[in-house]
Amino acid sequence: MARKRVAILISGRGSNMVALIDAAQDPSYPAEIVLVVSNDPAAEGLRSAEAAGIRTAVVDHRKFGKDREAFERALQDALNAERIDLVCLAGFMRLLTPWFVRQWEGRLLNIHPALLPAFKGLDTHARALAAGATEHGATVHFVVPEMDSGPIIVQSSIPVLLSDTKSTLAARVLEVEHRIYPDALRRVAEGRVHQP
Numbered sequence: 334m335a336r337k338r339v340a341i342l343i344s345g346r347g348s349n350m351v352a353l354i355d356a357a358q359d360p361s362y363p364a365e366i367v368l369v370v371s372n373d374p375a376a377e378g379l380r381s382a383e384a385a386g387i388r389t390a391v392v393d394h395r396k397f398g399k400d401r402e403a404f405e406r407a408l409q410d411a412l413n414a415e416r417i418d419l420v421c422l423a424g425f426m427r428l429l430t431p432w433f434v435r436q437w438e439g440r441l442l443n444i445h446p447a448l449l450p451a452f453k454g455l456d457t458h459a460r461a462l463a464a465g466a467t468e469h470g471a472t473v474h475f476v477v478p479e480m481d482s483g484p485i486i487v488q489s490s491i492p493v494l495l496s497d498t499k500s501t502l503a504a505r506v507l508e509v510e511h512r513i514y515p516d517a518l519r520r521v522a523e524g525r526v527h528q529p
């Protein structure tokens with residue numbers, strides 16, 4: 334079976350992108366990372382992708398002003414040019430419109446640093462600590478128009494320690510993210526998980 338062609342969308346350092354690239358180095362992995370796109374030309378992750386020999390592209394959202402759909406159409410053109418099968422969001426800091434999400438229904442994955450449906454949105458670690466959560470973790474899910482609400486593909490939890498600060502908790506959750514994102518992409522690429 335041909336490996337699925339995957340694009341990763343980033344806005345920053347792309348540590349989850351690196352975890353996916355590392356997993357895809359294995360020839361038996363069912364997906365290959367063929368493109369990394371950033372909305373920020375200064376994103377550190379672009380250099381990591383180039384160092385790994387992966388094609389990169391920049392679609393700078395600032396050039397489109399407030400026209401989110403024009404930005405997304407340019408993004409869509411970049412993805413179509415590489416015949417992309419699946420898209421993984423890895424620290425991509427743009428909210429996507431329903432138009433774009435519909436183009437990729439069942440083929441668009443995101444990782445969120447919390448056990449959804451708890452703590453949707455930003456600043457999840459501080460919120461988990463403030464809420465007195467005893468468990469925290471990460472979730473890979475299909476993207477739907479409503480933020481952080483799509484069907485869950487893989488989830489993994491860690492205990493919240495009494496000594497945890499926002500930064501120690503974030504570091505431990507990041508390790509979980511790096512483990513479960515490649516697993517989730519594998520499941521989707523092999524056709525074992527579908528968006529209901």
